[in-house]
Structure formats: C-alpha cells, structure tokens
Amino acid sequence: MFPIDASSIDKSLPVPVGTQLHGLLSYTLAFGGMKDGTKLPSVRQLAADLGIAPMTVSQVYQQLRDEGLVEMRHGLGAFTVPGRPAHVGDHQPINVLRDDIEAIIGRAEALGVSTMGLISMINAQSQLRRPTIGLNTIFVCIFEGPGRDYVEQIRPCLSVNDTMQLVTLESLRQDGPQRQACRAADLVITFAHREAEVRSMIGQENVLGLRFLPSQATRQSLAGLDPRARVAAVTHFQEYIAIMRPSVREFAPHVSDIIVTWSSADDLREVLSSCDAVIYASGADHITDLVRPGVRCFEYRHAPDPGALENIFAPHLADLRQQRVAQGSKRGGKEEMARLSTRLTAAS
Known part of the structure; x- marks a missing residue:
C-alpha cells in the first residue's frame, strides 16, 4: 500500500478534495493489498495530514462505509472490511442423500441385489450423466477491452461447463436485459469497490467483489x-x-x-x-x-489478485456447485429412484 500524504491531494485542481480523497481511499482499499481489519487513520489525523476539513474526511468515511469498503466500530474508528471467507454450505451431500441411499439399499436387498451389484449399476448410470454442474457467471466490468482480458484471466478457475458473460457497469444503470441476466446468473463478479453498487442495481445478493492488483x-x-x-x-x-x-x-x-x-x-x-x-x-x-x-x-493495467481467485473465488464456486447438486438431488430424487427401481426390478 502506498502512503497517504498531503501530496496525494492536489488542491489546485478543479476536482473537490472530498472527491479526490474518496477516489484515493476506495482505490487503496480495493487494489492496495491492505490486510483485512486494518485500522484507517482517525478522521482528525487524516484531516491534519492532508490539510483538509475533518468534516470532509468524515463524509468520505461514511460513503466508504455505505459502499461496503470499511466498517465503523463505535469508539474505535474505521477498519477495512474482512475478506469474504470461503463459505461452506449447510447442505452437505451426504446428509442430503442419506435417506435416498438407505431407501435404494433397502430396495436392492428386497430384490436380492448385492451391494456390489448395486454399486456397479450406479457407476454405469453415472457414466451416462455429465458429472459437472455448469454455473452461469457474469463479470461486470467498467470498460469492455480490459474486461475481456480479465475474463480470460479468471476463466482457468471455471469448470468446463461454466459460462462467463461480460457486462459493463454502464449497461446496468438502466433496467434492461443486462440486469435481468445478472439476476438470473448463479454468480455476478465485479471489482471489490464496485460490489455494493452492482448489488444495489440488480437487487440481488449473488454478487462477489474481487480484489485486483497492478499487473x-x-x-x-x-x-x-x-x-x-x-x-x-x-x-x-x-x-x-x-x-x-x-x-x-x-x-x-x-x-x-x-x-x-x-x-x-x-x-x-x-x-x-x-x-x-x-x-x-x-x-x-x-x-x-x-x-x-x-x-x-x-x-x-490491473489483473485479478491470484490470492483472491484461489482463496475466495474458487471456494465460492465450489460452494455454489454443491448447492446446485443438493437442489438437483431434491428435485430429481423421486425420478432417479424410479429409474433405479426399474433397473433393479429388471435385474431380479
């Protein structure tokens, strides 16, 4: 992270110092590699260091809080928001499938099919199915040119059946097909400092902000x-x-x-x-x-932070995929059991 000092704010420019400070801090928080939970300078300290009004700094901190980039702790000050942990879904596959497995085993025993025979039948059936659940993802960029490069840098983290569509932030400002696509997507990815903005525009929680670093x-x-x-x-x-x-x-x-x-x-x-x-x-x-x-x-030019891709993005995709599998098991459980029961009956 580069130091924030008086030379960072140019009062001779026709750009309000509050606007300059917000841009400086939002960029630093999103791209500067600051550790999670880092304490920012106090309002009075930063105002004194930069030679600007404390009210201006306070307003910028409040704006950063509203954008989800910092959290304000009563009596302690402003801190960087902890990174999104790799979340493990509540629906563990073994728990979702336990009752179905027990029912199939019971059905197989009643028909005289051995456990090994049942496993062979399930393995054969699985070969007819595509093993990977495909996720529909969207990357919200600011400019299309760099956005296409970012997508190619992110794509190795995707499964062969996943898709990633590119949408510009400007196109989301109107309630059109791009917003509808984002609402229907399994996951919308954007820059960390744009996450709150994108979420507010599409009205969904399926938005993940990634940290980018200078390439x-x-x-x-x-x-x-x-x-x-x-x-x-x-x-x-x-x-x-x-x-x-x-x-x-x-x-x-x-x-x-x-x-x-x-x-x-x-x-x-x-x-x-x-x-x-x-x-x-x-x-x-x-x-x-x-x-x-x-x-x-x-x-x-910037590039996706490899650490964010490995420790946040990839685990998040895995969790979404697991949830999709669990939901598919619930929806298709009866149909699958019916198909297996038919095969078991034929085998007996």
Missing part, C-alpha cells in the same frame, strides 16, 4: 522509467486523479517529476507535449493518439 507488466514498465523523465499520469475518471501520482511512485520511486491530469482536461495536449513518458489508466487509451512520436506511452 506484472505494469510494474515492470514503471520500474523501467528513466529517473530523469517528466511523466504524465492520466486518469479517465476525475474521481481517481489523486491515485495517479502515488500509484506511479509505488513502483517507480526513482521518478520525481510527475504531472497528473485526466483525459478530458482542457490543457491535456499541453501537458502531454511537455512530457517524456505518458501513463494512462484503463479507459483513457484514446490519448495515445495525442502523444508525440517517440514518447514512451503505456497503460496502467
């Missing part, structure tokens, strides 16, 4: 910047302008001359023409057409 390629590109270079760091959203300078410095501490701006700023061309290197956030890629030939220019 390895981005880190290497930043580390390779010339320390003498004058760097322009361009964001697409004004809200996140405060994170650009510390984001660059986190992996390029040797670079000191960094100018921050956004992709629709009036002086964008002037800023770009005065710089030796340009770094742009996802969504601001159109500025590459404005960069002078020979000037190094690359995207500050």
